[in-house]
Amino acid sequence: MGYLCSQCHTRLEGGGESKDEPPHRCTQCGAEAGLEKEKGMPPAMRYFGFVVVGAAVAALSGGIISRVAG
């Protein structure tokens, strides 16, 4: 589980043996507050999912249009 600094958006590894404890401070800007748990999918994966869904919708609507037109 990673953490994100809300000040400078640096990704931080958690502390402790399990890497699950919140870091005490940001290694980049030294902020002690605003270190938030990284949640869910990384933005790149979310973007990829959006592209896949968009392509599927486009293919589907394209098929419907060609049926209606043809």
Ligand SMILES: [Zn+2]
């Ligand atoms: Zn920071």
